[in-house]
Amino acid sequence: xxxxxxxxxxxxxxxxxxxxxxxxxxxxxxxxxxxxxxxxxxxxxxxxxxxxxxxxxxxxxxxxxxxxxxxxxxxxxxxxxxxxxxxxxxxxxxxxxxxxxxxxxxxxxxxxxxxxxxxxxxxxxxxxxxxxxxxxxxxxxxxxxxxxxxxxxxxxxxxxxxxxxxxxxxxxxxxxxxxxxxxxxxxxxxxxxxxxxxxxxxxxxxxxxxxxxxxxxxxxxxxxxxxxxxxxxxxxxxxxxxxxxxxxxxxxxxxxxxxxxxxxxxxxxxxxxxxxxxxxxxxxxxxxxxxxxxxxxxxxxxxxxxxxxxxxxxxxxxxxxxxxxxxxxxxxxxxxxxxxxxxxxxxxxxxxxxxxxxxxxxxxxxxxxxxxxxxxxxxxxxxxxxx
Ligand code: GLA
Numbered sequence: 159x160x161x162x163x164x165x166x167x168x169x170x171x172x173x174x175x176x177x178x179x180x181x182x183x184x185x186x187x188x189x190x191x192x193x194x195x196x197x198x199x200x201x202x203x204x205x206x207x208x209x210x211x212x213x214x215x216x217x218x219x220x221x222x223x224x225x226x227x228x229x230x231x232x233x234x235x236x237x238x239x240x241x242x243x244x245x246x247x248x249x250x251x252x253x254x255x256x257x258x259x260x261x262x263x264x265x266x267x268x269x270x271x272x273x274x275x276x277x278x279x280x281x282x283x284x285x286x287x288x289x290x291x292x293x294x295x296x297x298x299x300x301x302x303x304x305x306x307x308x309x310x311x312x313x314x315x316x317x318x319x320x321x322x323x324x325x326x327x328x329x330x331x332x333x334x335x336x337x338x339x340x341x342x343x344x345x346x347x348x349x350x351x352x353x354x355x356x357x358x359x360x361x362x363x364x365x366x367x368x369x370x371x372x373x374x375x376x377x378x379x380x381x382x383x384x385x386x387x388x389x390x391x392x393x394x395x396x397x398x399x400x401x402x403x404x405x406x407x408x409x410x411x412x413x414x415x416x417x418x419x420x421x422x423x424x425x426x427x428x429x430x431x432x433x434x435x436x437x438x439x440x441x442x443x444x445x446x447x448x449x450x451x452x453x454x455x456x457x458x459x460x461x462x463x464x465x466x467x468x469x470x471x472x473x474x475x476x477x478x479x480x481x482x483x484x485x486x487x488x489x490x491x492x493x494x495x496x497x498x499x500x501x502x503x504x505x506x507x508x509x510x511x512x513x514x515x516x517x518x519x520x521x522x523x524x525x526x527x528x529x530x531x532x533x534x535x536x537x538x539x540x541x542x543x544x545x
Contacts, residue, residue: 159210160545167212167274170224170233176214177272178301182294182542183208184285185335186368186504187495188344188359189454189461190439192469194329196389197350197404198436201443202331203359204339206539209277209290213298216270221257223250226276238267243323249275252288255323256295259315262322265305273298280532283370284501288324289332292316296337297542309541310352313337327383339541346443350406357443359538361451364490367507369483369519370532371475373500382497385428385469392429395420405432431469435461455491455506459484462493471498475527479503482522486515 160179168174183204190200216222219238225231234250241258243251257267275294279287296312299305307315316333320326330349338345343356359366393405400416402408408416413433420426438457445453462480466472472480476494480503483492488511495504507515516533523531 163210163212163276166226170274171222171272177212179545180211180294180298181208181545182290182297183336183339183539184279184287184290185332186285187331188504189442189458191435191461191465192385193432193436193439194331194349195386196432197406198432199439200331200347200349201344201439202335203344203538204336204541206537207278209275209294211294211298212274214272215302216272218270220270222272223253224274225249238270251324252291253295255319256292256316258323259319260299267299268303280370282374284496286332286336289316289336292319293333293336293542301544309337326379327386337541339539341540342538350404357446361506364506364508365512365535367505367512367515368502368534368536369479370502371479371500372529372531373475381499388425388428389432392420392425405429406436408433410434410437427468431464435464451490458491458493465494465498473499475500476503478523478526479519479531482519486518487511489515
């Protein structure tokens with residue numbers, strides 16, 4: 159892989175001298191969905207699939223970008239003096255956003271670079287390819303120019319770029335999961351204060367299977383922002399009777415006793431999801447620590463029902479994948495993962511049941527939805543690295 163990438167870099171940019179090869183993973187969230195902007199917990203892990211980058215420093219301030227995934231676009235040129243988002247700049251707005259974010263935080267980038275990317279995260283699957291590119295870029299800048307930033311800082315810089323340069327109002331989960339990834343571990347992160355703990359994922363005889371709905375996200379971003387603001391309004395209503403900083407500060411009983419101050423039924427459902435999902439995530443990690451995988455799976459299933467009925471971010475494609483998965487023997491748990499409205503599901507499936515799972519769920523999906531889903535048996539990998 160490394161030599162192939164270096165060869166591609168040399169072919170693209172004339173020569174491969176002084177180029178280095180890097181990798182940053184994608185991520186999947188096991189449980190704790192739409193809690194990261196509500197001061198709650200999440201439980202994601204980094205994957206062994208992700209984004210490869212070949213980069214080298216330049217003597218001038220030029221930036222040259224090339225993606226093997228979008229090879230038809232050819233080389234996109236820019237320069238450090240023009241770190242602004244342009245619609246026609248496509249994917250290069252992600253690395254440029256991170257360079258801009260470094261400069262906004264007082265770290266001037268002294269020289270331009272040539273960057274070639276290759277990603278093996280399935281396209282549009284919701285496994286955070288953009289956060290992967292962001293963390294990768296930050297990691298390269300740190301390595302090239304010696305900036306004094308930790309991997310956690312790289313996550314925050316990536317999120318800052320996503321929020322303020324690319325104007326996507328995401329939480330911290332994706333960039334954190336990627337920057338802090340650890341092989342065979344998921345990260346139990348409290349988004350209220352960024353305290354975290356690694357939990358080993360020992361699935362004895364089972365694997366994580368991702369099913370991509372292949373549905374384009376479409377209106378996803380605007381719906382995402384709508385959910386965020388519904389939660390913010392519900393929080394403001396709850397704060398008139400409870401001394402809380404976020405929905406993550408409430409447990410189920412407290413929520414039930416205060417919920418009447420939320421004036422609107424829909425908002426009440428949204429807030430209920432955020433509160434219950436947070437508590438479910440805490441319980442799921444406890445279950446995992448006690449090796450109670452069946453309970454962990456049940457909590458994954460409950461998470462999906464809540465995302466379907468109360469948060470309403472699933473849709474027929476994700477519901478079909480999950481509900482068909484629940485029918486298959488050997489499925490320990492299954493739920494949508496990520497923002498929703500398309501993207502993918504995550505299931506824990508006993509090894510001997512995986513082929514049957516892919517066949518049954520795949521068939522039912524094609525019949526009902528009219529096109530195919532894709533399935534990936536994944537492994538949990540490390541964070542960003544030099545190869
Ligand atoms: C997207 C966002 C994350 C998080 C999830 C939902 O992946 O980027 O910050 O909010 O949706 O859990």
